Amino acid sequence: MSRPTLEKVAARAGVSRATVSRVVNGSTTVAEHIRVAVQRAVEELGYVPNQAARSLVTQRADSIALVFSEPPVRVFSDDPTFAGIIRGVSTEADAADKQVVLMLAGSSRGHERVERYTTSGHVDGVIVASMHGADPLPAALARRGIPVVCSGRPLTGSSLPYVDIDNVGGAESAVRHLLESGRRRIATIAGPPDMVAGIDRLTGYRNALRDSGRRSIIAIGDFTRDSGFEGMTQLLEDDPGLDAVFAASDMMALGALQALRRAGRRVPDDVAVIGYDDVPAAPFADPPLTTVRQPTMRMGRELARLLLHPGESSVILPTELVVRESA
Amino acid sequence: MSRPTLEKVAARAGVSRATVSRVVNGSTTVAEHIRVAVQRAVEELGYVPNQAARSLVTQRADSIALVFSEPPVRVFSDDPTFAGIIRGVSTEADAADKQVVLMLAGSSRGHERVERYTTSGHVDGVIVASMHGADPLPAALARRGIPVVCSGRPLTGSSLPYVDIDNVGGAESAVRHLLESGRRRIATIAGPPDMVAGIDRLTGYRNALRDSGRRSIIAIGDFTRDSGFEGMTQLLEDDPGLDAVFAASDMMALGALQALRRAGRRVPDDVAVIGYDDVPAAPFADPPLTTVRQPTMRMGRELARLLLHPGESSVILPTELVVRESA
DNA sequence: TCTCCCTGTGAGAGCGCTCTCAGCCAGCAT
DNA sequence: ATGCTGGCTGAGAGCGCTCTCACAGGGAGA
Structure with missing residues (x-):
């Protein structure tokens, strides 16, 4: 009934845990016929690695948080900015095989929750999409040692990497x-x-x-x-x-x-x-x-790229005037 | 530099790991003065429990996935439905102290990714927001033993719980x-x-x-x-x-x-x-x-409630005619 | 033939936490 | 005094995985 473990797969394939782990993680130092046997065992048992166990030892979560540091009403009302950012971040994260955890941190209770969650090792980094440049959240997270990038130039004088629109x-x-x-x-x-x-x-x-x-x-x-x-x-x-x-x-x-x-x-x-x-x-x-x-989707992509490849520098994206009839 | 562990807190407070764990998780069987000492140690060290380690033993993740089984373009274009659902789900999840993991499963590759992610123990349940009633994803997840609720009556004849709008x-x-x-x-x-x-x-x-x-x-x-x-x-x-x-x-x-x-x-x-x-x-x-x-936010709330309290039955929500000038 | 290396495999030690279980020390009844 | 609770605490196992390290086996070089 319960999910099969590495151990089970190893037993079925007649090899050790270590070897199964190697196959699952794509190591090359495994003999072809053994690799095939292990893969069949994985298949037959419907084995999926337990992410918690993996995270525990690797210290990675393979996911990133996208935090909207605004009241939820604002986030999803009529502003297409956030939607674009979500799409952009998702696209880029997918490409890097990372998951996106969306968090709404409107209230102060939300702030605290986000801080707890992100420091608990659940994510490898945080994108803070905040419209208030003086939001204390990004700096607070950075202080905790979590990689952070901001959407919009921070007004707090912090030197965190950010992506902004011109x-x-x-x-x-x-x-x-x-x-x-x-x-x-x-x-x-x-x-x-x-x-x-x-x-x-x-x-x-x-x-x-x-x-x-x-x-x-x-x-x-x-x-x-x-x-x-x-x-x-x-x-x-x-x-x-x-x-x-x-x-x-x-x-x-x-x-x-x-x-x-x-x-x-x-x-x-x-x-x-x-x-x-x-x-x-x-x-x-x-x-x-x-x-x-505004190129909101591109903004999302840049945010994710910045988080995933630290060292690249902050980006400012250009806008486009859309002329219709009102002017 | 690295995050403090239970062990460290225990050492500082002069008690055992078990006792710290009890305090952190709010057990009552701890003497007052010890509880206070432990809490001070937690405070001073800035201790935050490692979620991976915790999940590993409890078999719970304390988060739920909200999957949009649609191309991302559709999800965030002009349709307020999804935004409302996100808000509703978030609200309800917050109240239950659960995290919401947002996933876009547009492509078939996305489908597979979602299946892997959700079966890897990362989440306690899944809400599938799909507009295509014949989407195979919900049933696939359910087969894997994951609690699932659908937004919109499934067309597949499956008996999964769902929330729909009339x-x-x-x-x-x-x-x-x-x-x-x-x-x-x-x-x-x-x-x-x-x-x-x-x-x-x-x-x-x-x-x-x-x-x-x-x-x-x-x-x-x-x-x-x-x-x-x-x-x-x-x-x-x-x-x-x-x-x-x-x-x-x-x-x-x-x-x-x-x-x-x-x-x-x-x-x-x-x-x-x-x-x-x-x-x-x-x-x-x-x-x-x-x-x-359509009461989209309410739909999100109901979806979350259904997932969090299994056993309650599917819901159909009423709509409201908004009369303006075109009719 | 013996050593050396090199490839491939297994054993085993944890990662940080929870939870069971045993143990300790009152305090009370016998 | 002795035994028995009953409330608190600590020891220790183990969750499922990764990763280091030791080691087996065989081909090449001496």
Whole structure:
């Protein structure tokens, strides 16, 4: 009834445990006819090595953790970033024959759980996908001696390897597009100032405007649709003459679109709108949303590669402006 | 440098391994002052039990696998189903202090990998989230003696426990809504006939029409946007007089919307449209899409509960019609 | 023929933990 | 005093595997 052990296979094949182990692990120093005999025994018994026993001696787990250090709601709401990362990490891990353990570490209790789990030898390394650059988790894990890579530049001043997307460049390209299409008063609805994405996209906006000598018009949101609506409303009050807005997330852009419609402004005729993220809903917005697309899947792959091949250096990935009708 | 072991803690606290183990695992038969001493030693050394060693003797892994038996593209494209399931499973697993191991088993190589991984004692049970009812994976795992629950009624005739969503009822409610708002020629763009969701939603459509004595007008799609566009185009050719369409997925509905627009039909004035899934893009469609929402997170929770408490019986969850402007 | 090496195999020592079982020392009844 | 509990603790076996090391056997070189 219970699963066969190495011992059982060895007995059946008439060899020692060591030899079976050699065959199972693909050692070359085994005579051909013995190898065949062992493999048949493995087959017949349906033998699968006990991973716990193996880990115990090898000190490896052959799996990596992918930790989302965010409330789960955020992770899987409308943001395609996480989905892309998951796919990328999975792809790369598969290729290296590693398993991916997905963990949600939203609560502080979650933090602790993740720390316990990853230090218990269950995984060989951890990818922390956190949007808050000041998240203490990565550093805490590193202190424990666990290999860690971060998605997004850590704000904590730690020197952990990371993969980030060129938020500054992405925002710059969006604003430049607005400038090039003749817009003169370009506002932004920025993201929260405690997130790298929020900070960097605002920097990009400022850079692009500074280069062209125009002044900035700024509202602060939190990446949600509602905050986009409010931000836009306020922006319209502050400067009724604005003719373009760059929202630091598509959800905020969608909210802005709604606020503009309510205020009777036509998009893109009166006001051009650009978002960020290229969420699935973006092409279906009214009008279809021009936005900045991020290579999220590639990000996942790079994260896994960085974890699997330590020593390679941090990576910054480029973005792509997807021009639709809103700008 | 290396992680402290039970032995080290025992030495520091001046007791035996067994006693430390008792304290760590919360046994009551330990004198108060010793318990305190041990806990201090654990604290000071930063001791975390080695899970491999523990699993080896307890034969438990304290984690469960959540397997997506689909190509990864599908899993994380625009379908909120999987995201909801992940959240639900995670929530419930957390509560039971179990870890969730996420696995993508798209390829046949993936199938094999999952089988190896789960039989190697790495997990205590498996949740298979597959949209193809005839997926051989769940049965294969069950044969191996691993506890399995399926998301979606298995089409293989196996008697595995499952959690499903009332696809038939959901489709019926959509079509009834169309009927009640006075529509007379109601078409459907059905899903693929090898998926439970495809089959059941078509059944629901037929049921509702049969009850009211109307005939069915059917096109077959594959849940994608493009197939929705094509399906709608064909439907319009087959029966130019149709005044409503029920698409078995939102993505197909979105495609249908586009086809209708191109054909110069107004929605909902000329043709009413209802989708299925309530994807994030649905509220932003033009016009906002009326659709059938599924309790995906609850589904995840039920899946986990079923796995964690064997013996409870399979569950079918109700859907909810979300009325927006397209119907 | 003897030694040397080289290939292939087996014996055995743990990896870090849990859990059974025996043992110890009160404290109480006899 | 002696025996008997009954509550705590420690000794030790063993979970299933890997990996080092010793060793057997045979071909080549001396």
